[in-house]
Amino acid sequence: MTTSLSYVHGYSDHEARRLEDQADTLAALLHGGTSYPAGSRVLEVGCGVGAQTVHLVAASPEAEFVAVDISAESLAEARARVTDQTPAARVTWLRADLFQLPFPEASFDHIFVCFVLEHLTAPQRALTTLRRLLKPGGTLTVIEGDHGSAFFHPHSAYARAAIDCQVRLQADAGGNALIGRELYPLLTSAGYTRVTVRPRTVYADNSRPALVGGFTRSTFIGMIAAVRDRAVAAGLTTAADWDRGITDLHRTTDADGTFHYTFFKGEAVRPESD
């Protein structure tokens, strides 16, 4: 899940400011507790368009970052975004495949991975690969969502089915939109120690309209709505059922609606004896 795709265009100045505030609220939820000491070498894998990188470097202005992505286009956008928002940040940008990173073993003090494992066919192998790039005692931080955590009022079987279409399409592409619940066994089986995973929950109701607009509507529903054509083309739904599902998801953003979603944040250590 890319939490920022919806924020980058198409809104009035006022709306853009409001959503930027909201993006920061979500960033605080996800990034809270993550900061790195001065001089530490930190690898961000799969930085995408830099949505998390800007928060990462802002929280650790004295750390030295290497940000990697497989897409040159995304990397260019990330670089522009970080240069614009945090010009003093120390970031080296690198286009590379996660499984063929050009670093010797034990190159980094810390590694950060956010919304990446969900897209991989071999998330455990990715975590094992990254473990070897950490210095012994170094830490990995990983954040993923889990679409099975989405529930809402009013409940709607159509809305649930639309979400399930997205889960199915991601699975067909080799990914796993339900990976959050698996972080703990993935990290332990990939050879890490001192593994802790904690839920980071978004709950939005009318007492927090910025969260309803910024997360439920723009981020979550926007992400589901984006797969309409693929879901219909794949025969997973009909246009009518799909549209009813999206309408029902929007219904949860009304004054008497509620929406719940859980991210999971894991922290793990490369064993000293590794």
Add this chain to the structure above:
Amino acid sequence: MTTSLSYVHGYSDHEARRLEDQADTLAALLHGGTSYPAGSRVLEVGCGVGAQTVHLVAASPEAEFVAVDISAESLAEARARVTDQTPAARVTWLRADLFQLPFPEASFDHIFVCFVLEHLTAPQRALTTLRRLLKPGGTLTVIEGDHGSAFFHPHSAYARAAIDCQVRLQADAGGNALIGRELYPLLTSAGYTRVTVRPRTVYADNSRPALVGGFTRSTFIGMIAAVRDRAVAAGLTTAADWDRGITDLHRTTDADGTFHYTFFKGEAVRPESD
């Protein structure tokens, strides 16, 4: 959901101590932030066997409580439990129906309701009734679960179906095991102001074995397993499918399993102008 039913019998001393520790962890999650000033008059509605009452009075030793339940048997058990665990607590015990409480309007500074609305056919009417018993500016605190928030690794359609049987049986009895997500609209439509609802999430994996044993196994799976005969008799499942579901739920308590459940805690105020 009665979170303590599983704790009261049938365990070794060591296990009992371990589960008591765990019950306290869950109590801290649910009761955190709830304490009442010296001399304030507090009504607990639907105290049951006193599972929450003991924590409530422990957190507010100088408040004066009235604990109400419709069952004389439960009330006697609650009284014995509180007398045993917190003998200095100031509690008046009363057998009464929530909808026919023998108190004049504006009798209480605070009202506490935990795992009660889920069993009522008219939760909004209950909240309206309770609002009138509060002094203007007085607060209501309400805690409920939501079985739609349960997800786990490994996922199992049989396990999900077993949970759904419990949801269906509770609905057939006039209740709502998915009520947590509805607290916000229920409280606002019942005439309260300054309504805030927040998730209180239990996430258990092998890094917290006491939580796996105390919550996932003893509390949650124990509660689902208890409706086996009713679910089969009602034709909602077969014995074989049910048993597979319970086996699969237990599978989530293995070393590589995970379990997630969300409680919701709401706080609301009777308007000064009410």
